[in-house]
Amino acid sequence: MDLFEYQGKQYFARFGIAVSPGDVADTVDEAVAVAERIGYPVVVKAQVKVGGRGKAGGVKLAHDVDEVRLHAGNILGLDIKGHVVRRLWIERSSDIAKEYYASFTLDRPNKTHLGMLSAQGGVEIEVVAEENPDAIAFLSIDPVRGLDLATARRWVNEAELDEVAREQAAELLVKLYDCYTTGDCDLAEINPLILTPQGTVHALDAKVTLDENATFRHPEWQEYEDDSDIDPREKMAKEKGLNYIGLSGSVGIIANGAGLAMSTLDVVTQAGGEAANFLDIGGGANADVMAAALEVINADPAVRSIFVNIFGGITRVDEVANGIIEAMRRVKLSSPVIMRLDGTNAAEGRALLTDHLSDRLIAEPTMLDAARHAVALAKA
Numbered sequence: 193m194d195l196f197e198y199q200g201k202q203y204f205a206r207f208g209i210a211v212s213p214g215d216v217a218d219t220v221d222e223a224v225a226v227a228e229r230i231g232y233p234v235v236v237k238a239q240v241k242v243g244g245r246g247k248a249g250g251v252k253l254a255h256d257v258d259e260v261r262l263h264a265g266n267i268l269g270l271d272i273k274g275h276v277v278r279r280l281w282i283e284r285s286s287d288i289a290k291e292y293y294a295s296f297t298l299d300r301p302n303k304t305h306l307g308m309l310s311a312q313g314g315v316e317i318e319v320v321a322e323e324n325p326d327a328i329a330f331l332s333i334d335p336v337r338g339l340d341l342a343t344a345r346r347w348v349n350e351a352e353l354d355e356v357a358r359e360q361a362a363e364l365l366v367k368l369y370d371c372y373t374t375g376d377c378d379l380a381e382i383n384p385l386i387l388t389p390q391g392t393v394h395a396l397d398a399k400v401t402l403d404e405n406a407t408f409r410h411p412e413w414q415e416y417e418d419d420s421d422i423d424p425r426e427k428m429a430k431e432k433g434l435n436y437i438g439l440s441g442s443v444g445i446i447a448n449g450a451g452l453a454m455s456t457l458d459v460v461t462q463a464g465g466e467a468a469n470f471l472d473i474g475g476g477a478n479a480d481v482m483a484a485a486l487e488v489i490n491a492d493p494a495v496r497s498i499f500v501n502i503f504g505g506i507t508r509v510d511e512v513a514n515g516i517i518e519a520m521r522r523v524k525l526s527s528p529v530i531m532r533l534d535g536t537n538a539a540e541g542r543a544l545l546t547d548h549l550s551d552r553l554i555a556e557p558t559m560l561d562a563a564r565h566a567v568a569l570a571k572a
């Protein structure tokens with residue numbers, strides 16, 4: 193889960209990393225109020241989850257109330273690479289002597305953490321990596337040993353940060369590493385990390401990606417859940433605990449197992465149709481899960497038919513059949529259901545369904561037959 197810059201800075205602050213004082217604003221008037229409170233000059237910054245805001249006109253310096261009005265008015269509603277600005281971050285402007293780059297991320301092939309540090313920050317790090325790779329000091333960090341201050345000191349020397357910045361930067365990097373690990377980030381990046389003419393070092397930008405596998409450890413992350421960008425179908429599925437991804441087609445899909453769900457997408461495409469979703473109901477295909485799955489798919493207005501593709505393994509098909517019968521009692525469906533039932537106790541499962549079959553609940557003998565039927569009904 194990506195955070196907005198202001199959330200990233202608030203996250204940094206919890207770990208003692210220095211950031212500029214500031215506040216959020218959703219309107220021009222709020223922007224003015226924040227600026228008046230923190231004092232001029234201020235920087236007006238677009239809050240969108242995409243980089244390169246500066247170049248796109250989403251970061252502006254304002255020296256007085258008129259300039260805040262002007263820039264806040266221009267930036268709110270601005271489209272930056274497909275992201276419309278709805279919120280601003282107003283912070284006290286910093287004087288910049290030097291711009292550095294610092295980040296931690298996971299080095300998967302190496303099974304370590306990877307620190308990147310450069311005295312050439314402010315610009316995109318990809319550009320530095322391409323044009324001047326020696327300007328980046330890479331540090332491999334054993335996750336068990338972590339990053340100590342002595343190592344961080346060697347690292348800032350190697351990156352050739354300005355002498356006056358080195359000790360502060362080393363201390364900040366240890367805190368950033370703590371934020372990255374204790375804070376369960378996939379990425380913690382500061383670009384630019386600045387040295388001011390007064391000789392202090394602090395974070396001027398924040399890019400934080402949280403590792404959603406650690407959500408159970410962080411009830412406080414709830415505030416970061418941003419509904420505005422989320423597909424409403426996915427939101428509904430998430431609330432029901434389903435493994436669902438929305439797609440753009442008209443054939444709704446329910447399968448047990450991620451592999452089978454992927455194959456189901458393929459076979460629907462092969463039959464000339466397009467899937468409306470990916471949905472893996474896993475092993476527990478009981479009536480509750482099936483009803484929840486059918487409800488989510490039924491709520492998608494683009495869906496014209498629903499393909500239920502079950503291959504019983506540990507899950508018995510007769511249990512699934514009972515689940516389908518019960519679920520169809522509970523959910524009033526606007527599309528027909530086409531089933532393919534195979535695997536453990538398939539015969540028993542099909543027998544249970546015989547009396548329930550109609551033009552709204554159809555059984556097909558194979559996966560391809562079922563896909564073709566579902567596609568035909570979706571196109572009818």
Ligand code: GDP
Nearest residue numbers: 235243244245246247251285286314383384397
């Ligand atoms: P990004 O373009 O999305 O990465 O946004 P940043 O937060 O990194 O800001 C872009 C650039 O604006 C920075 O690299 C700085 O050069 C400049 N900038 C941001 N904040 C300040 C500030 O407080 N004072 C000054 N002088 N420049 C700033």
Ligand code: MN
Nearest residue numbers: 244383384397
């Ligand atoms: Mn930046």
